[in-house]
Amino acid sequence: MKKFINDVDDILVESLTGFGRAHADLVEISFDPTFVRRKTPTPAGKVVLISGGGSGHEPLHAGFVGHGMLDAACPGHVFTSPTPDQMIAAAAAVDGGAGTLWIVKNYSGDVMNFEMAAEMAEGEHATVLIVDDVAVENSSFTVGRRGVAGTMIAEKMLGAGAEAGLDLAALKALGDKVAGQTRSMGVAFSSCIVPAAGSPTFTLGDNEMEMGVGIHGEPGRRRVPLASAHDIADEMTGAILQDLAPKAGQQILLHVNGFGGTPLMELYLMYDEAAQILEKRGLKVARSLVGNYTTSLEMAGCSITVTTLDEQLTELWDAPVHTPALRWGR
Amino acid sequence: MKKFINDVDDILVESLTGFGRAHADLVEISFDPTFVRRKTPTPAGKVVLISGGGSGHEPLHAGFVGHGMLDAACPGHVFTSPTPDQMIAAAAAVDGGAGTLWIVKNYSGDVMNFEMAAEMAEGEHATVLIVDDVAVENSSFTVGRRGVAGTMIAEKMLGAGAEAGLDLAALKALGDKVAGQTRSMGVAFSSCIVPAAGSPTFTLGDNEMEMGVGIHGEPGRRRVPLASAHDIADEMTGAILQDLAPKAGQQILLHVNGFGGTPLMELYLMYDEAAQILEKRGLKVARSLVGNYTTSLEMAGCSITVTTLDEQLTELWDAPVHTPALRWGR
Numbered sequence: 001m002k003k004f005i006n007d008v009d010d011i012l013v014e015s016l017t018g019f020g021r022a023h024a025d026l027v028e029i030s031f032d033p034t035f036v037r038r039k040t041p042t043p044a045g046k047v048v049l050i051s052g053g054g055s056g057h058e059p060l061h062a063g064f065v066g067h068g069m070l071d072a073a074c075p076g077h078v079f080t081s082p083t084p085d086q087m088i089a090a091a092a093a094v095d096g097g098a099g100t101l102w103i104v105k106n107y108s109g110d111v112m113n114f115e116m117a118a119e120m121a122e123g124e125h126a127t128v129l130i131v132d133d134v135a136v137e138n139s140s141f142t143v144g145r146r147g148v149a150g151t152m153i154a155e156k157m158l159g160a161g162a163e164a165g166l167d168l169a170a171l172k173a174l175g176d177k178v179a180g181q182t183r184s185m186g187v188a189f190s191s192c193i194v195p196a197a198g199s200p201t202f203t204l205g206d207n208e209m210e211m212g213v214g215i216h217g218e219p220g221r222r223r224v225p226l227a228s229a230h231d232i233a234d235e236m237t238g239a240i241l242q243d244l245a246p247k248a249g250q251q252i253l254l255h256v257n258g259f260g261g262t263p264l265m266e267l268y269l270m271y272d273e274a275a276q277i278l279e280k281r282g283l284k285v286a287r288s289l290v291g292n293y294t295t296s297l298e299m300a301g302c303s304i305t306v307t308t309l310d311e312q313l314t315e316l317w318d319a320p321v322h323t324p325a326l327r328w329g330r
Numbered sequence: 331m332k333k334f335i336n337d338v339d340d341i342l343v344e345s346l347t348g349f350g351r352a353h354a355d356l357v358e359i360s361f362d363p364t365f366v367r368r369k370t371p372t373p374a375g376k377v378v379l380i381s382g383g384g385s386g387h388e389p390l391h392a393g394f395v396g397h398g399m400l401d402a403a404c405p406g407h408v409f410t411s412p413t414p415d416q417m418i419a420a421a422a423a424v425d426g427g428a429g430t431l432w433i434v435k436n437y438s439g440d441v442m443n444f445e446m447a448a449e450m451a452e453g454e455h456a457t458v459l460i461v462d463d464v465a466v467e468n469s470s471f472t473v474g475r476r477g478v479a480g481t482m483i484a485e486k487m488l489g490a491g492a493e494a495g496l497d498l499a500a501l502k503a504l505g506d507k508v509a510g511q512t513r514s515m516g517v518a519f520s521s522c523i524v525p526a527a528g529s530p531t532f533t534l535g536d537n538e539m540e541m542g543v544g545i546h547g548e549p550g551r552r553r554v555p556l557a558s559a560h561d562i563a564d565e566m567t568g569a570i571l572q573d574l575a576p577k578a579g580q581q582i583l584l585h586v587n588g589f590g591g592t593p594l595m596e597l598y599l600m601y602d603e604a605a606q607i608l609e610k611r612g613l614k615v616a617r618s619l620v621g622n623y624t625t626s627l628e629m630a631g632c633s634i635t636v637t638t639l640d641e642q643l644t645e646l647w648d649a650p651v652h653t654p655a656l657r658w659g660r
Contacts, residue, residue, distance in 0.1 A: 002519035002539065002630065004559040004596040006603075014559075015595045018602030022618040058594040078595075189332035192593075209332065229334040229344075261591050263522075263627045264388035265345045265408075266334040272348030273336075288352040292622070297593045300332065300628065327657055 001198045008195045012055055012077055019062060023324040026066045033083065035090035036062040037072040042096035047162050047171055048072070050090050051103040051155060053110055054079040056194070057215060060152055060294045063325030069159035070103075070323075071096075078194050078297070079216045081109030087117035091125075099124035099168035101175065103155055105147030106131045124168055128175030130154055132184040132305065134243045135212030135220045148215050149257040149294040149305045150182035153317075156326065160319035178313065183240040186220070186303035187232055188213035190261060192296050211235065215259070215296045215303075229266075233273035236304045241281060246308050248282035253289070253317060255305040260295035262302055267291065274304050287317055293325065331528045338525045342385055342407055349392060353654045356396045363413070365420035366392040367402040372426035377492050377501055378402070380420050381433040381485060383440055384409040386524070387545060390482055390624045393655030399489035400433075400653075401426075408524050408627070409546045411439030417447035421455075429454035429498035431505065433485055435477030436461045454498055458505030460484055462514040462635065464573045465542030465550045478545050479587040479624040479635045480512035483647075486656065490649035508643065513574045515566040516550070516633035518543035520591060522626050541565065545589070545626045545633075559596075563603035566634045571611060576638050578612035583619070583647060585635040590625035592632055597621065604634050617647055623655065 005011050013031060020029035020036070028039050035052075042048055051061045052074030061073035072090035076082035091100050100121065104114045106129050118125050132150030139146055157178050161171055188210040191200035201217035204210060209227075212220025227235075246252065256271040258264070271290045278285060286309055294303070307313065320329030335341050343361060350359035350366070358369050365382075372378055381391045382404030391403035402420035406412035421430050430451065434444045436459050448455050462480030469476055487508050491501055518540040521530035531547035534540060539557075542550025557565075576582065586601040588594070601620045608615060616639055624633070637643065650659030 002536075002556055004562065004592065004600045004632065006558045006560055006599075011595065011599060014602055015599040018598035018600070018605070018620070021605055021615075022598065022601055022620045055595060056593065058598075063594075206332075226332055228336045230336055232334065260593050261628055262334065263386070263590050263625065264393075264622075265341065265385060265627070268348035268352065268388075269336075269341060269345040270334045270348070271352055272344055275348070275351055285351075290348070290352045292594075295593065297595070298591055298630065302334065 001193050003195060005195060011195055012075065016075065026324060030089065033086040033089045035072050035074045035086050036065050037090060037094050038065055042071060042094050044096055045098050046096040047098045047101055047168050048094045048096055049101050049103060049158055049162055050087065052082045052087065053105050054081060056297045057294050059325030064152060064155050064323050066323030068163055068319055068321035069155050069326065078196065081107065081113050084113050084117040084120060087114060088121045091121045095123060101158065101168060101171050102127040103151065103158065103175065104129050105151050106144055107141045107146065108143060109141065126168055126172035128154060128172065128179060130179055132182045134183050134239050135185050139214055140218040141216065146214050148184045148186065149255060149303045150184050152293050153182055153253065153255060153305065153307050154178045156321060157313055157316040159321065160316040178307065182305060182307040183244045184303050184305040185236040185239050186213050186301060187211050187236065188217065188259065188299055188301035190300040191217050192299040213301060215294060217296060217299060229269055229273050233270055234277055237274050237277050240304065240306050244306060244308065246283060249284065251284045251286040251309040252278065253287040253307040253309055254278065254285045255289040257294050257303045257305060258292040259299040259301045260292055261298040261300035264291065267302055270302055286314065331523050333525060335525060341525055342405065346405065356654060363416040363419045365402050365404045365416050366395050367420060367424050368395055372401060372424050374426055375428050376426040377428045377431055377498050378424045378426055379431050379433060379488055379492055380417065382412045382417065383435050384411060386627045387624050389655030394482060394485050394653045396653030397660065398493055398649055398651035399485050399656065408526065411437065411443050414443050414447040414450060417444060418451045421451045425453060431488065431498060431501050432457040433481065433488065433505065434459050435481050436474055437471045437476065438473060439471065456498055456502035458484060458502065458509060460509055462512045463544065464513050464569050465515050469544055470548040471546065476544050478514045478516065479585060479633045480514050482623050483512055483583065483585060483635065483637050484508045486651060487643055487646040489651065490646040508637065512635060512637040513570040514633050514635040515569050516543050516631060517541050517562055517566065518547065518589065518629055518631035520630040521547050522629040543631060545624060547626060547629060559599055559603050563600055564607055567604050567607050570634065570636050574636060574638065576613060579614065581614045581616040581639040582608065583617040583637040583639055584608065584615045585619040587624050587633045587635060588622040589629040589631045590622055591628040591630035594621065597632055600632055616644065
């Protein structure tokens with residue numbers, strides 16, 4: 001295992017310390033329990049958005065803490081759910097008196113721990129569950145569909161809604177709407193290596209890929225021979241469209257997300273393929289995001305995410321955001 | 331070779347097409363000859379900044395075309411210099427009547443082709459040569475030192491200077507100043523695969539790393555056993571400081587750059603190590619940038635870049651920028 005680490009047990013603390021130092025203008029890091037919060041206090045009356053999950057998906061979630069997105073993020077160890085004490089401490093630290101919206105990717109451990117935190121934390125709260133991955137129903141760590149790269153789209157749109165003053169009930173409804181209009185599917189060319197394990201999570205043959213892979217390297221739909229970018233994009237967008245069933249002429253947000261080990265050059269090529277296929281199917285790619293936003297450490301591969309847009313969601317996407325990993329408009 | 335491609339011969343065109351489509355609000359792509367330019371016309375009297383080089387280092391350079399950075403970028407094939415006709419066409423397309431500043435990484439092919447273009451293109455021009463890599467004097471593709479991740483720092487600061495109305499002579503002097511105050515060093519854990527070659531550029535043992543590696547995987551100083559993040563950061567910052575010889579109390583910009591295949595989590599950990607070491611040496615880390623900005627396809631590894639700051643350079647760094655890969659202040 002070749003990684004930039006000192007001791008496997010220290011990577012989360014050391015990495016977060018560096019993250020906090022590099023972005024000291026935007027965030028503050030707390031340890032024991034561990035969470036990342038906005039540096040600026042929550043304005044009174046603003047609903048706070050808190051997400052979290054296992055580490056190893058950076059910039060998700062800590063990279064999205066800041067104006068127009070999250071108020072706090074709770075990172076667990078690599079690919080391990082954060083614990084309720086982290087979530088409770090984060091909620092107490094950023095509370096604005098108007099309630100907490102938890103944004104949770106659908107993995108059994110995350111769901112259980114966020115539920116426990118929600119029961120124990122003070123104040124009003126609601127939860128938006130992200131289930132955008134169309135690849136499989138149920139999987140290694142999930143009952144139902146997995147939450148993957150669509151999570152950051154929900155975090156962006158909900159963050160804009162919270163800044164605009166929506167109350168908790170309105171944000172919960174908005175979150176369910178965004179989650180309901182978002183679908184993803186991924187593919188992997190190689191495994192990542194979880195530091196504590198020290199060896200690849202899975203192995204693929206020289207000419208194999210894992211179609212429908214999860215963001216922890218968990219199995220997808222099937223292992224198939226390597227195909228052209230066009231054919232891969234065709235299968236992924238096909239699965240998404242079959243499930244999402246958008247109307248002709250529908251405006252969409254197209255997000256091509258790298259898993260960490262695939263060059264940007266290839267991600268833009270895949271974006272081009274996906275955009276062409278979707279437009280041939282009568283959709284209009286109105287907004288785009290290409291890059292490594294929801295990663296699986298150094299896994300080679302990518303996912304495609306489609307969100308159907310309307311005027312409200314487009315406005316929320318375009319609203320100013322200022323976080324370590326996503327910034328526009330201010 | 332597992333890559334998202336259709337045909338090896340088409341990757342540059344297909345990837346640039348996707349890039350142009352995803353960032354249609356900011357850039358325009360021309361083919362035959364190939365270059366990327368800002369969508370907005372150059373204001374009369376503004377010096378234009380043009381860079382370029384082999385592809386495979388994305389987001390460098392095309393990702394830095396836009397307000398506050400480059401006016402145009404000329405991408406060659408993967409790890410291959412662009413040709414003079416690309417540069418001449420780019421210069422003609424963006425000319426603002428106040429001259430052209432070429433920003434050139436020091437590789438023999440790039441230097442030769444930019445020199446030919448400069449001789450043939452119309453109007454006043456000057457060239458800033460980037461030679462920030464302290465690892466080696468001369469190398470596979472270079473006489474003298476290589477230009478690496480410091481290039482984007484020069485592009486950012488020069489871009490701000492050009493927006494502020496500096497004339498060609500002042501920008502040339504500024505570029506030489508930034509280049510003279512910037513040093514980098516890299517390390518690789520694995521090789522990338524150049525698509526046209528189809529196999530790794532070099533091989534490393536399971537416990538080996540290439541200290542001082544170039545951004546094309548070309549050899550560095552020595553092949554050594556894997557070490558802790560602390561020891562790696564210590565060797566890299568040591569080499570940089572020995573050459574840069576900053577005064578105690580000096581403010582610096584610290585840039586930890588991923589080569590494409592290393593998780594963000596590890597880059598922040600390396601940033602923390604480097605920042606600690608530099609501050610113990612009496613320096614003040616005043617500005618920071620962590621992420622994949624000057625890549626070598628999917629190579630695992632990173633580089634550390636230090637630029638000594640003064641009031642002018644800090645102001646130029648902080649000035650608004652709006653490009654596909656770097657954005658703040660607007």
